[in-house]
Amino acid sequence: MRRAASIAGVAAGVAARSATAKAVSGRSEARQAAAARQQLKSAEALVKVLGNMRGAAMKIGQTLSTVDLGMVPEEVRPRFQEILAGLQQNAEPVSFKAISKVITGDLGGRLSDHFSDFAEEPIAAASIGQVHRATTRDGRDVAVKVQYPGIAEAIHADMRNLRLVLRLLDVVAPGINTGAIADEIRERISEEIDYELEASNQRAMARAYRDHPFILVPGVVGDLCRERVIVSDFIEGDRFAEARLRDQAARNRIGEIFVRFYINGPMRHQLLNGDPHPGNAIFLADGRVAFLDFGFFKRLSDAEIAHLMASNRALDARDAEALMEVMVQVGALESDPALAQPFLESYEAIFAWLFSEEPLQIDGSRTGEMMRRYNQLQGDADFESLTLPAEHMVMMRSVMLLIGLLGQLEATNRWAAIGREWLYGDPPETELGKLEADYLDRQGALA
Numbered sequence: 001m002r003r004a005a006s007i008a009g010v011a012a013g014v015a016a017r018s019a020t021a022k023a024v025s026g027r028s029e030a031r032q033a034a035a036a037r038q039q040l041k042s043a044e045a046l047v048k049v050l051g052n053m054r055g056a057a058m059k060i061g062q063t064l065s066t067v068d069l070g071m072v073p074e075e076v077r078p079r080f081q082e083i084l085a086g087l088q089q090n091a092e093p094v095s096f097k098a099i100s101k102v103i104t105g106d107l108g109g110r111l112s113d114h115f116s117d118f119a120e121e122p123i124a125a126a127s128i129g130q131v132h133r134a135t136t137r138d139g140r141d142v143a144v145k146v147q148y149p150g151i152a153e154a155i156h157a158d159m160r161n162l163r164l165v166l167r168l169l170d171v172v173a174p175g176i177n178t179g180a181i182a183d184e185i186r187e188r189i190s191e192e193i194d195y196e197l198e199a200s201n202q203r204a205m206a207r208a209y210r211d212h213p214f215i216l217v218p219g220v221v222g223d224l225c226r227e228r229v230i231v232s233d234f235i236e237g238d239r240f241a242e243a244r245l246r247d248q249a250a251r252n253r254i255g256e257i258f259v260r261f262y263i264n265g266p267m268r269h270q271l272l273n274g275d276p277h278p279g280n281a282i283f284l285a286d287g288r289v290a291f292l293d294f295g296f297f298k299r300l301s302d303a304e305i306a307h308l309m310a311s312n313r314a315l316d317a318r319d320a321e322a323l324m325e326v327m328v329q330v331g332a333l334e335s336d337p338a339l340a341q342p343f344l345e346s347y348e349a350i351f352a353w354l355f356s357e358e359p360l361q362i363d364g365s366r367t368g369e370m371m372r373r374y375n376q377l378q379g380d381a382d383f384e385s386l387t388l389p390a391e392h393m394v395m396m397r398s399v400m401l402l403i404g405l406l407g408q409l410e411a412t413n414r415w416a417a418i419g420r421e422w423l424y425g426d427p428p429e430t431e432l433g434k435l436e437a438d439y440l441d442r443q444g445a446l447a
Contacts, residue, residue, distance in 0.1 A: 093125040098149050099132070106226035113137075114224060118144070126279065128192055128295075133234055142221060143235070147195060147228035192295040199225040201271075201294035202232065208269040213435045215261055216290040235290040240278035244408060255362070255411025256432050257289045259418055262402050263354070266395075267308070267422040268440070270300040274394040276401040278408070296394075304391040311347075311392070312423055316355045320344040330389045339382055349373035350396055353403070354419045364407020370400050 099122075100111050107114055117135040124131040129147040136142055148154070192198070199220050206217040216235070224231035243254055258276065266272040275296040282290040300308075307330050314322035320340035327333040327343065350370045353360060377383055388396070413430075420426040421433060428434050 093122045093130050094148055096120040099130065099146050102146050102149050102228050103144070106229045107224065115144075124279070129195075129228075134231075136221065136224070136231070140221065141234045142224075142231050143218070143233070144224075145195070145230040145232075147193065151193065194227060195230045196225060196227050198293075198295045198297075199230050199232075201273075201297040202230070204271055204299075205273065205291075205294055208265075208271060211439070212288075213439050214257055214288050214432060215265075216284065216288045218290060218292065235282050235284070235292075237285065237290065238283040240281055240283075240405075240408075243281075243283045248410075248412070251409040252411050252413055253287075253432065254283070254289065255406045255409050256413055256418060256430060258402060258405055258411075259413075259415065260432065260436065261289070261291060262398055264418065264422050266300060267305060270302075270305060272298045272300055272391065272394055272398070274298065274398045276398055276405050278405065298391060298394050300391055304389070307389065308391060308395065309423065312351065312354075312419075315344070315347055315351055316423065318344065318348075323347060330392075332388050332392070333383070333386055336382075342380075343377070343383070346373050346377040350399055353415060354399075355416045357414065357416045359412055359414050361410055361412040362403060362406035364404055366403055366407065370403065 100118075103114075104111060111118055114137065115134045116137050116139070119133045122130040122132050123143070128151055129145050132144045132146065134142050134144050199222070202217065203220045203222065206219050209215050209217045218233040218235050221231040221233075244251070246254075258281075262273065262276050273291070273294055273296070275293060277293065280291060280293040282292065284290060307326060311323055311326045314320075314326060320343070321337070323344050324333065324335070324337070324340040328335045333339065333343070350373070353362065353366070377386070417426075417429045418433065421428055421437075428437050
């Protein structure tokens with residue numbers, strides 16, 4: 001009830017500011033500026049309430065901070081996303097006393113039985129839990145991610161309050177498909193609160209990227225991981241906000257690493273991490289990028305990889321009939337030649353940038369067009385029976401969030417050259433590609 005009242009109170013204030021903004025919009029420049037200020041105040045209110053709520057509600061703001069839906073004026077859009085970015089890793093932490101009870105409750109004994117040193121102040125606090133730096137009894141420098149006490153109950157409350165939260169979003173950013181957001185949260189949240197499952201996912205990723213030249217996945221301390229606790233190697237480096245300030249060449253390099261990790265990688269090792277997020281990357285001094293958080297994850301079968309490859313090759317060739325054939329094979333659509341071309345065009349809105357033969361700087365506002373085209377596809381009576389397979393949905397979500405990151409970096413590349421490595425087996429053209437090819441050759445020789 002308290003959480004619902006908190007949302008309702010902020011919603012009332014946001015609605016009032018929205019009404020004021022509408023009343024003054026379209027008039028003088030001064031009044032338009034006043035309307036923009038009202039939207040920023042609404043964003044600040046949204047951050048405050050969702051940040052305190054954590055759980056499912058906070059996930060919404062984190063997604064909005066990454067994906068540019070084009071719903072606020074261009075002149076205030078950077079500040080709008082900057083405000084929402086406060087939800088990425090700066091949630092209000094809970095007390096050390098409460099956190100230590102969770103750890104000892106899961107691991108047994110006392111904190112000192114497992115750690116020789118444990119920092120009371122968290123180094124990060126997010127939607128489901130917070131992270132503390134510690135040293136294990138054998139001297140290993142680690143990061144300890146601990147679930148908030150009572151978070152499962154809070155998440156169930158959020159599920160009941162979700163309609164209120166989404167009404168608040170309708171005011172702040174009208175036009176979002178709140179139904180799709182609700183479905184995604186419900187599907188994802190049960191996996192996110194199972195830290196033993198996440199530890200297993202992270203272990204698999206760390207194995208896939210062991211000794212990689214520019215990608216690092218921290219190792220997991222398996223005997224200290226439980227349902228509410230994950231212990232992994234501590235990684236020190238810059239965060240995304242600092243990386244965004246680097247020069248163009250450095251940002252291009254980061255963008256390529258992101259694409260290689262979130263798109264090229266899954267096609268090779270069949271492990272798909274569907275959560276490209278500013279808070280999930282750390283930039284090391286030696287040029288490597290460390291990736292964190294493997295709660296939203298899918299292990300891909302050979303058949304699923306084959307379907308993804310076939311759909312992307314059809315898209316690259318702009319072969320509407322071939323793409324439709326793949327969708328029919330996986331049970332996503334019934335065969336109908338009249339739907340082939342409109343489906344291709346909708347798929348292009350999301351994935352076509354991957355096949356740009358010319359250098360292309362990613363525009364973060366493309367995610368708004370992607371979302372609109374996807375919503376339009378879902379709302380079209382002709383596609384009422386459309387049910388995309390899980391691997392396509394996870395990849396689609398991953399690409400939309402990735403576009404948000406690349407847009408914030410203003411990264412430029414000839415993306416087709418990177419994609420053709422996994423799609424057709426073409427030799428790499430970039431320096432990073434050559435480094436990775438050498439690494440893969442060495443790994444193959446060791447296998």
